[in-house]
Amino acid sequence: MSNLSWQYIRRIGLKRDQVPTFRHYPFNLPSLRTLEELELHPKVTFFIGENGMGKSTLLEAMAVAMGFNAEGGSLNFNFSTFDSHSELADYLRVIRGIEKPQDGFFLRAESFYNVASNIEEMDAEGGAPKIIDSFGGKSLHEQSHGESFFATFIHRFRGNGIYLLDEPEAALSPLRQMSMLTRIHDLVQDNSQLIIATHSPIIMAYPDAAIYEFTEDGIHLRALEETNHYIIMKQFFDDRKRMVHRLLEE
Template identity: 60%
Template sequence: MISTQYISRISLLREKVDSFDRYPFCLPAVRSFESLTPHPKVTFLIGENGSGKSTFLEAVAVSMGFNPEGGSKNFNFGTRNSHSNLADYLRIAKGVRRPKNGFFLRAESFFNVATEIENLDEEPGPGAQIISSYGGRSLHEQSHGESFLSLLMNRFGGKGLYLLDEPEAALSPQRQLAALARIHDLASDDSQFIIATHSPILMAYPDAAIYHFHADGVSQVAYEDTEHYQVMRSFLMNPRRVLDTLLGRE
Protein backbone atom coordinates (compact mmCIF):
# COMPACT_ATOMS: atom_id res chain seq x y z
CA MET A 1 0.00 0.00 0.00
CA ILE A 2 1.35 3.42 -0.99
CA SER A 3 1.69 5.79 1.95
CA THR A 4 0.50 9.37 1.65
CA GLN A 5 1.91 10.66 4.95
CA TYR A 6 5.11 12.67 4.79
CA ILE A 7 7.08 10.34 7.08
CA SER A 8 5.78 6.78 7.16
CA ARG A 9 8.64 4.93 8.86
CA ILE A 10 11.89 5.73 10.66
CA SER A 11 14.52 2.98 10.90
CA LEU A 12 18.00 2.74 12.36
CA LEU A 13 20.63 1.31 10.03
CA ARG A 14 22.08 -0.84 12.77
CA GLU A 15 24.51 -2.60 10.43
CA LYS A 16 26.29 0.75 9.85
CA VAL A 17 26.92 1.35 13.56
CA ASP A 18 30.44 0.25 14.49
CA SER A 19 29.87 0.54 18.24
CA PHE A 20 26.84 0.93 20.47
CA ASP A 21 29.12 2.02 23.31
CA ARG A 22 29.63 5.53 21.94
CA TYR A 23 27.28 8.49 21.78
CA PRO A 24 24.54 8.71 20.58
CA PHE A 25 24.18 4.95 20.09
CA CYS A 26 24.84 4.31 23.77
CA LEU A 27 21.65 6.13 24.73
CA PRO A 28 19.28 3.59 26.28
CA ALA A 29 16.51 3.89 23.71
CA VAL A 30 18.83 4.18 20.70
CA ARG A 31 20.91 1.16 21.69
CA SER A 32 18.03 -1.25 21.01
CA PHE A 33 16.04 0.84 18.53
CA GLU A 34 14.89 -0.85 15.34
CA SER A 35 12.14 1.23 13.75
CA LEU A 36 9.18 3.47 14.47
CA THR A 37 5.99 4.07 12.49
CA PRO A 38 4.71 7.61 13.01
CA HIS A 39 1.01 8.38 13.15
CA PRO A 40 -0.29 10.11 10.00
CA LYS A 41 -1.29 13.14 12.09
CA VAL A 42 0.43 13.43 15.47
CA THR A 43 3.18 11.37 17.08
CA PHE A 44 4.44 12.01 20.61
CA LEU A 45 7.89 10.98 21.81
CA ILE A 46 8.04 10.74 25.59
CA GLY A 47 10.56 9.58 28.16
CA GLU A 48 12.78 10.69 30.99
CA ASN A 49 15.46 13.34 30.52
CA GLY A 50 18.43 11.71 28.84
CA SER A 51 16.38 8.91 27.29
CA GLY A 52 17.25 10.05 23.76
CA LYS A 53 13.92 11.39 22.48
CA SER A 54 15.21 14.90 21.69
CA THR A 55 18.38 13.52 20.12
CA PHE A 56 16.21 11.23 18.00
CA LEU A 57 13.90 14.07 16.94
CA GLU A 58 16.88 16.24 16.04
CA ALA A 59 18.26 13.45 13.86
CA VAL A 60 14.91 13.07 12.07
CA ALA A 61 14.85 16.84 11.47
CA VAL A 62 18.38 16.87 10.02
CA SER A 63 17.53 13.86 7.85
CA MET A 64 14.56 15.79 6.47
CA GLY A 65 16.71 18.80 5.59
CA PHE A 66 16.06 21.11 8.54
CA ASN A 67 18.65 23.23 10.27
CA PRO A 68 19.91 21.44 13.43
CA GLU A 69 19.22 24.50 15.59
CA GLY A 70 15.70 24.87 14.28
CA GLY A 71 13.74 26.85 11.74
CA SER A 72 12.54 26.05 8.25
CA LYS A 73 14.57 24.35 5.55
CA ASN A 74 15.62 27.83 4.36
CA PHE A 75 17.52 28.50 7.57
CA ASN A 76 21.22 27.77 7.49
CA PHE A 77 22.94 29.11 10.58
CA GLY A 78 24.74 27.69 13.56
CA THR A 79 25.75 29.21 16.87
CA ARG A 80 27.26 25.98 18.18
CA ASN A 81 27.74 22.70 16.35
CA SER A 82 26.41 20.31 18.97
CA HIS A 83 24.11 17.93 17.11
CA SER A 84 24.93 14.24 16.93
CA ASN A 85 25.61 12.17 13.80
CA LEU A 86 22.55 9.98 14.38
CA ALA A 87 20.94 11.40 11.23
CA ASP A 88 23.57 9.61 9.13
CA TYR A 89 22.27 6.27 10.45
CA LEU A 90 18.56 6.78 9.94
CA ARG A 91 16.44 5.66 7.01
CA ILE A 92 13.34 7.80 6.55
CA ALA A 93 10.56 6.26 4.47
CA LYS A 94 8.48 8.98 2.85
CA GLY A 95 5.06 8.97 1.24
CA VAL A 96 4.23 9.95 -2.31
CA ARG A 97 3.25 13.47 -1.26
CA ARG A 98 5.67 16.17 -0.22
CA PRO A 99 4.87 18.75 2.47
CA LYS A 100 4.27 22.30 1.30
CA ASN A 101 5.43 23.72 4.61
CA GLY A 102 7.65 22.68 7.46
CA PHE A 103 9.45 23.74 10.61
CA PHE A 104 11.71 22.30 13.29
CA LEU A 105 11.06 23.93 16.65
CA ARG A 106 13.57 23.54 19.46
CA ALA A 107 12.61 25.26 22.70
CA GLU A 108 16.25 25.58 23.77
CA SER A 109 17.37 27.36 20.59
CA PHE A 110 14.26 29.29 19.54
CA PHE A 111 16.00 32.49 20.69
CA ASN A 112 18.66 31.84 18.03
CA VAL A 113 15.98 31.40 15.36
CA ALA A 114 14.38 34.71 16.35
CA THR A 115 17.78 36.42 16.14
CA GLU A 116 18.45 34.92 12.70
CA ILE A 117 15.12 36.25 11.42
CA GLU A 118 16.11 39.75 12.54
CA ASN A 119 19.55 39.40 10.96
CA LEU A 120 18.08 38.29 7.64
CA ASP A 121 15.51 41.08 7.64
CA GLU A 122 18.30 43.64 8.07
CA GLU A 123 19.71 42.60 4.69
CA PRO A 124 18.27 44.48 1.69
CA GLY A 125 15.97 42.43 -0.51
CA PRO A 126 13.06 42.78 -2.94
CA GLY A 127 10.54 40.68 -1.03
CA ALA A 128 8.60 41.15 2.17
CA GLN A 129 10.40 40.82 5.48
CA ILE A 130 10.56 37.32 6.93
CA ILE A 131 8.98 38.47 10.18
CA SER A 132 5.74 39.20 8.30
CA SER A 133 5.22 35.42 8.12
CA TYR A 134 5.50 35.25 11.92
CA GLY A 135 2.84 37.85 12.71
CA GLY A 136 4.80 40.98 11.84
CA ARG A 137 6.13 41.63 15.34
CA SER A 138 9.65 40.82 16.48
CA LEU A 139 9.73 37.52 18.34
CA HIS A 140 12.21 39.10 20.75
CA GLU A 141 9.61 41.72 21.70
CA GLN A 142 7.24 39.03 22.93
CA SER A 143 7.40 36.66 25.86
CA HIS A 144 8.69 33.17 25.17
CA GLY A 145 5.15 31.79 25.23
CA GLU A 146 3.75 34.55 23.03
CA SER A 147 6.46 34.01 20.42
CA PHE A 148 5.75 30.26 20.37
CA LEU A 149 2.07 30.90 19.75
CA SER A 150 2.89 33.49 17.07
CA LEU A 151 4.88 30.79 15.33
CA LEU A 152 2.03 28.27 15.55
CA MET A 153 -0.70 30.70 14.52
CA ASN A 154 1.09 32.62 11.78
CA ARG A 155 4.03 30.67 10.38
CA PHE A 156 2.57 27.14 10.42
CA GLY A 157 0.12 26.28 7.66
CA GLY A 158 -1.70 23.28 6.27
CA LYS A 159 -0.01 20.41 4.45
CA GLY A 160 3.12 20.81 6.54
CA LEU A 161 5.62 18.67 8.41
CA TYR A 162 6.30 19.99 11.90
CA LEU A 163 8.87 18.61 14.31
CA LEU A 164 8.54 20.13 17.78
CA ASP A 165 10.93 19.59 20.69
CA GLU A 166 9.24 20.33 24.03
CA PRO A 167 6.96 23.12 22.73
CA GLU A 168 5.28 23.30 26.14
CA ALA A 169 8.45 24.70 27.73
CA ALA A 170 7.23 28.31 27.58
CA LEU A 171 3.48 27.72 27.65
CA SER A 172 1.06 27.99 30.55
CA PRO A 173 -1.58 25.23 30.81
CA GLN A 174 -4.12 27.53 29.10
CA ARG A 175 -1.68 28.28 26.28
CA GLN A 176 -0.95 24.56 25.94
CA LEU A 177 -4.65 24.03 25.29
CA ALA A 178 -4.56 26.81 22.68
CA ALA A 179 -1.55 25.15 21.05
CA LEU A 180 -3.39 21.82 21.08
CA ALA A 181 -6.35 23.38 19.27
CA ARG A 182 -4.02 24.84 16.64
CA ILE A 183 -2.26 21.50 16.19
CA HIS A 184 -5.67 19.90 15.64
CA ASP A 185 -6.57 22.48 12.97
CA LEU A 186 -3.31 21.87 11.13
CA ALA A 187 -3.49 18.08 11.47
CA SER A 188 -6.99 18.24 9.97
CA ASP A 189 -5.46 20.13 7.04
CA ASP A 190 -3.06 17.33 6.05
CA SER A 191 -0.22 18.31 8.36
CA GLN A 192 1.91 15.80 10.26
CA PHE A 193 3.49 16.45 13.66
CA ILE A 194 6.21 14.63 15.57
CA ILE A 195 6.49 16.11 19.06
CA ALA A 196 8.91 15.34 21.89
CA THR A 197 7.15 16.38 25.08
CA HIS A 198 6.69 15.98 28.83
CA SER A 199 3.24 17.58 28.78
CA PRO A 200 0.30 15.37 29.76
CA ILE A 201 -1.95 18.08 28.28
CA LEU A 202 -0.45 17.89 24.81
CA MET A 203 -0.13 14.11 24.71
CA ALA A 204 -3.85 13.79 25.52
CA TYR A 205 -4.59 14.61 21.88
CA PRO A 206 -6.77 11.65 20.80
CA ASP A 207 -5.76 11.17 17.15
CA ALA A 208 -2.14 10.34 17.88
CA ALA A 209 0.44 7.68 18.69
CA ILE A 210 2.64 7.87 21.79
CA TYR A 211 6.09 6.26 21.78
CA HIS A 212 7.90 5.81 25.08
CA PHE A 213 11.71 6.02 25.02
CA HIS A 214 13.01 3.91 27.90
CA ALA A 215 15.93 1.75 28.98
CA ASP A 216 14.75 -1.25 26.97
CA GLY A 217 14.10 0.61 23.73
CA VAL A 218 11.07 2.33 22.25
CA SER A 219 7.51 1.07 22.61
CA GLN A 220 4.06 2.41 21.86
CA VAL A 221 1.94 3.17 24.90
CA ALA A 222 -1.63 4.28 25.61
CA TYR A 223 -2.11 7.74 27.10
CA GLU A 224 -3.56 6.44 30.38
CA ASP A 225 -0.54 4.14 30.79
CA THR A 226 2.03 6.94 30.58
CA GLU A 227 3.81 7.92 33.76
CA HIS A 228 3.01 11.55 32.95
CA TYR A 229 -0.72 10.90 33.11
CA GLN A 230 -0.55 8.67 36.17
CA VAL A 231 1.65 11.03 38.20
CA MET A 232 -0.42 14.08 37.31
CA ARG A 233 -3.70 12.30 38.00
CA SER A 234 -2.45 11.00 41.35
CA PHE A 235 -1.26 14.45 42.35
CA LEU A 236 -4.44 16.27 41.34
CA MET A 237 -6.66 13.70 43.00
CA ASN A 238 -4.97 14.25 46.36
CA PRO A 239 -2.09 16.76 46.34
CA ARG A 240 -1.83 16.86 50.14
CA ARG A 241 -1.29 13.10 50.36
CA VAL A 242 1.33 13.14 47.63
CA LEU A 243 3.17 16.04 49.23
CA ASP A 244 3.04 14.47 52.66
CA THR A 245 4.63 11.32 51.24
CA LEU A 246 7.19 13.26 49.20
CA LEU A 247 8.20 15.51 52.08
CA GLY A 248 8.23 12.75 54.66
CA ARG A 249 5.37 14.13 56.71
CA GLU A 250 3.55 10.82 57.12
Protein backbone atom coordinates in the same frame (compact mmCIF):
# COMPACT_ATOMS: atom_id res chain seq x y z
CA MET B 1 -2.75 3.22 12.78
CA SER B 2 -4.85 4.87 10.12
CA ASN B 3 -3.28 5.70 6.79
CA LEU B 4 -3.56 8.86 4.74
CA SER B 5 -2.28 9.47 1.22
CA TRP B 6 -0.59 12.69 2.34
CA GLN B 7 1.44 11.11 5.14
CA TYR B 8 4.85 12.64 4.50
CA ILE B 9 7.03 10.48 6.75
CA ARG B 10 5.90 6.87 7.16
CA ARG B 11 8.73 5.30 9.15
CA ILE B 12 12.20 5.92 10.44
CA GLY B 13 14.83 3.24 10.79
CA LEU B 14 18.30 2.91 12.25
CA LYS B 15 21.01 1.56 9.95
CA ARG B 16 22.22 -0.77 12.67
CA ASP B 17 24.76 -2.55 10.48
CA GLN B 18 26.54 0.79 9.89
CA VAL B 19 26.67 1.93 13.53
CA PRO B 20 30.34 1.81 14.62
CA THR B 21 29.54 0.96 18.25
CA PHE B 22 26.60 0.94 20.64
CA ARG B 23 28.88 1.69 23.61
CA HIS B 24 29.14 5.44 23.01
CA TYR B 25 26.74 8.37 22.70
CA PRO B 26 24.25 8.64 21.09
CA PHE B 27 23.97 4.96 20.23
CA ASN B 28 24.22 3.88 23.87
CA LEU B 29 20.96 5.66 24.70
CA PRO B 30 18.26 3.19 25.80
CA SER B 31 15.95 4.13 22.94
CA LEU B 32 18.61 3.55 20.30
CA ARG B 33 20.21 0.35 21.54
CA THR B 34 17.18 -1.63 20.39
CA LEU B 35 15.78 0.68 17.69
CA GLU B 36 15.24 -0.93 14.32
CA GLU B 37 12.24 0.77 12.73
CA LEU B 38 9.52 3.05 14.07
CA GLU B 39 6.19 3.52 12.32
CA LEU B 40 4.89 7.09 12.50
CA HIS B 41 1.26 8.09 12.80
CA PRO B 42 -0.04 9.88 9.68
CA LYS B 43 -1.33 12.74 11.83
CA VAL B 44 0.51 13.14 15.15
CA THR B 45 3.30 11.13 16.75
CA PHE B 46 4.45 11.85 20.30
CA PHE B 47 7.87 11.00 21.71
CA ILE B 48 7.70 10.99 25.52
CA GLY B 49 9.85 9.76 28.38
CA GLU B 50 12.15 10.83 31.17
CA ASN B 51 15.15 13.05 30.54
CA GLY B 52 18.11 11.20 29.07
CA MET B 53 16.07 8.54 27.28
CA GLY B 54 16.84 9.97 23.84
CA LYS B 55 13.54 11.38 22.58
CA SER B 56 14.89 14.85 21.74
CA THR B 57 18.08 13.34 20.35
CA LEU B 58 16.07 11.19 17.95
CA LEU B 59 13.76 14.06 16.99
CA GLU B 60 16.75 16.30 16.25
CA ALA B 61 18.39 13.58 14.16
CA MET B 62 15.15 13.12 12.21
CA ALA B 63 15.01 16.86 11.54
CA VAL B 64 18.62 16.99 10.33
CA ALA B 65 18.13 13.87 8.17
CA MET B 66 15.13 15.60 6.56
CA GLY B 67 17.17 18.72 5.77
CA PHE B 68 16.27 21.03 8.65
CA ASN B 69 18.79 23.10 10.57
CA ALA B 70 19.77 21.40 13.84
CA GLU B 71 18.86 24.52 15.83
CA GLY B 72 15.44 24.86 14.23
CA GLY B 73 13.63 26.82 11.57
CA SER B 74 12.38 26.00 8.11
CA LEU B 75 14.35 24.22 5.40
CA ASN B 76 15.99 27.47 4.25
CA PHE B 77 17.52 28.24 7.68
CA ASN B 78 21.22 27.36 7.61
CA PHE B 79 22.72 29.35 10.50
CA SER B 80 24.74 27.73 13.27
CA THR B 81 25.54 29.28 16.65
CA PHE B 82 26.89 26.02 18.04
CA ASP B 83 27.58 22.60 16.58
CA SER B 84 26.37 20.21 19.23
CA HIS B 85 24.03 17.85 17.40
CA SER B 86 24.93 14.19 17.34
CA GLU B 87 25.98 12.06 14.38
CA LEU B 88 22.77 10.05 14.64
CA ALA B 89 21.25 11.68 11.54
CA ASP B 90 23.89 9.99 9.38
CA TYR B 91 22.62 6.59 10.50
CA LEU B 92 18.88 7.18 10.17
CA ARG B 93 16.75 5.94 7.31
CA VAL B 94 13.74 8.17 6.64
CA ILE B 95 10.98 6.41 4.70
CA ARG B 96 8.86 9.05 3.01
CA GLY B 97 5.35 8.93 1.62
CA ILE B 98 4.29 9.64 -1.95
CA GLU B 99 3.28 13.25 -1.37
CA LYS B 100 5.82 15.98 -0.65
CA PRO B 101 4.99 18.56 2.04
CA GLN B 102 4.51 22.15 0.93
CA ASP B 103 5.71 23.51 4.26
CA GLY B 104 7.87 22.41 7.16
CA PHE B 105 9.42 23.64 10.40
CA PHE B 106 11.57 22.30 13.20
CA LEU B 107 10.72 24.12 16.44
CA ARG B 108 12.74 23.50 19.57
CA ALA B 109 12.48 25.37 22.85
CA GLU B 110 16.16 25.47 23.76
CA SER B 111 17.35 27.21 20.58
CA PHE B 112 14.30 29.26 19.57
CA TYR B 113 16.10 32.45 20.65
CA ASN B 114 18.74 31.73 18.01
CA VAL B 115 16.06 31.28 15.34
CA ALA B 116 14.51 34.62 16.31
CA SER B 117 17.92 36.32 16.11
CA ASN B 118 18.62 34.81 12.69
CA ILE B 119 15.29 36.11 11.39
CA GLU B 120 16.21 39.63 12.48
CA GLU B 121 19.64 39.33 10.88
CA MET B 122 18.20 38.17 7.55
CA ASP B 123 15.53 40.89 7.56
CA ALA B 124 18.19 43.52 8.33
CA GLU B 125 19.96 42.56 5.10
CA GLY B 126 16.97 43.84 3.14
CA GLY B 127 14.60 42.27 0.72
CA ALA B 128 10.85 41.93 0.72
CA PRO B 129 8.69 40.54 2.05
CA LYS B 130 10.32 40.42 5.46
CA ILE B 131 10.60 36.98 7.02
CA ILE B 132 9.09 38.21 10.28
CA ASP B 133 5.83 38.95 8.41
CA SER B 134 5.18 35.21 8.20
CA PHE B 135 5.54 35.02 12.02
CA GLY B 136 2.87 37.66 12.66
CA GLY B 137 4.89 40.80 11.85
CA LYS B 138 6.10 41.53 15.39
CA SER B 139 9.70 40.88 16.43
CA LEU B 140 9.93 37.59 18.28
CA HIS B 141 12.42 39.22 20.64
CA GLU B 142 9.82 41.83 21.60
CA GLN B 143 7.46 39.17 22.88
CA SER B 144 7.68 36.81 25.80
CA HIS B 145 9.08 33.38 25.09
CA GLY B 146 5.60 31.89 25.24
CA GLU B 147 4.06 34.57 23.02
CA SER B 148 6.74 34.21 20.35
CA PHE B 149 6.39 30.43 20.45
CA PHE B 150 2.63 30.64 20.06
CA ALA B 151 2.92 33.24 17.29
CA THR B 152 5.00 30.71 15.38
CA PHE B 153 2.31 28.02 15.80
CA ILE B 154 -0.44 30.38 14.68
CA HIS B 155 1.20 32.36 11.89
CA ARG B 156 4.20 30.46 10.53
CA PHE B 157 2.76 26.94 10.32
CA ARG B 158 0.79 27.21 7.07
CA GLY B 159 -0.55 23.67 6.75
CA ASN B 160 0.12 20.96 4.17
CA GLY B 161 3.38 20.50 6.01
CA ILE B 162 5.60 18.42 8.26
CA TYR B 163 6.27 19.94 11.67
CA LEU B 164 8.71 18.70 14.31
CA LEU B 165 8.38 20.21 17.79
CA ASP B 166 10.78 19.63 20.67
CA GLU B 167 9.23 20.24 24.11
CA PRO B 168 6.97 23.15 23.06
CA GLU B 169 5.34 23.17 26.50
CA ALA B 170 8.54 24.68 27.93
CA ALA B 171 7.28 28.10 26.86
CA LEU B 172 3.53 27.59 27.25
CA SER B 173 1.16 27.93 30.19
CA PRO B 174 -1.39 25.13 30.75
CA LEU B 175 -4.05 27.29 29.06
CA ARG B 176 -1.79 27.83 26.05
CA GLN B 177 -1.10 24.11 25.93
CA MET B 178 -4.84 23.54 25.63
CA SER B 179 -4.98 26.14 22.87
CA MET B 180 -2.18 24.27 21.18
CA LEU B 181 -4.44 21.21 20.94
CA THR B 182 -6.83 23.28 18.83
CA ARG B 183 -3.99 24.46 16.62
CA ILE B 184 -2.67 20.91 16.21
CA HIS B 185 -6.14 19.85 15.10
CA ASP B 186 -6.37 22.74 12.63
CA LEU B 187 -3.05 21.70 11.09
CA VAL B 188 -4.05 18.04 10.91
CA GLN B 189 -7.29 19.05 9.20
CA ASP B 190 -5.12 20.97 6.74
CA ASN B 191 -3.14 17.87 5.67
CA SER B 192 -0.27 18.26 8.11
CA GLN B 193 1.79 15.72 10.03
CA LEU B 194 3.35 16.54 13.40
CA ILE B 195 6.05 14.78 15.41
CA ILE B 196 6.31 16.14 18.94
CA ALA B 197 8.69 15.40 21.81
CA THR B 198 6.92 16.44 24.99
CA HIS B 199 6.52 15.99 28.74
CA SER B 200 3.03 17.51 28.76
CA PRO B 201 0.05 15.18 29.41
CA ILE B 202 -2.16 17.99 28.09
CA ILE B 203 -0.48 18.09 24.69
CA MET B 204 -0.18 14.31 24.39
CA ALA B 205 -3.95 14.06 24.98
CA TYR B 206 -4.56 14.80 21.30
CA PRO B 207 -6.74 11.79 20.42
CA ASP B 208 -5.74 10.81 16.87
CA ALA B 209 -2.09 10.11 17.59
CA ALA B 210 0.54 7.54 18.47
CA ILE B 211 2.43 7.90 21.76
CA TYR B 212 5.88 6.31 21.92
CA GLU B 213 7.35 6.16 25.42
CA PHE B 214 11.14 6.06 25.59
CA THR B 215 12.29 3.89 28.50
CA GLU B 216 15.32 1.98 29.75
CA ASP B 217 13.86 -1.04 27.93
CA GLY B 218 13.49 0.70 24.59
CA ILE B 219 10.60 2.44 22.83
CA HIS B 220 7.03 1.31 23.52
CA LEU B 221 3.66 2.29 22.02
CA ARG B 222 1.35 3.44 24.83
CA ALA B 223 -2.15 4.69 25.47
CA LEU B 224 -2.19 8.05 27.27
CA GLU B 225 -3.45 6.46 30.50
CA GLU B 226 -0.54 3.97 30.44
CA THR B 227 2.19 6.62 30.33
CA ASN B 228 4.23 7.50 33.40
CA HIS B 229 3.51 11.19 32.79
CA TYR B 230 -0.25 10.67 33.06
CA ILE B 231 -0.06 8.24 35.99
CA ILE B 232 2.21 10.49 38.07
CA MET B 233 0.17 13.64 37.42
CA LYS B 234 -3.08 11.83 38.23
CA GLN B 235 -1.64 10.42 41.45
CA PHE B 236 -0.40 13.87 42.44
CA PHE B 237 -3.71 15.67 41.96
CA ASP B 238 -5.84 12.80 43.32
CA ASP B 239 -3.93 12.94 46.62
CA ARG B 240 -1.94 16.15 46.48
CA LYS B 241 -1.61 16.86 50.21
CA ARG B 242 -0.38 13.38 51.05
CA MET B 243 2.10 13.30 48.20
CA VAL B 244 3.50 16.76 48.95
CA HIS B 245 3.83 15.80 52.61
CA ARG B 246 5.78 12.68 51.69
CA LEU B 247 8.03 14.59 49.28
CA LEU B 248 8.86 17.28 51.84
CA GLU B 249 9.54 14.71 54.53
CA GLU B 250 11.98 12.91 52.23
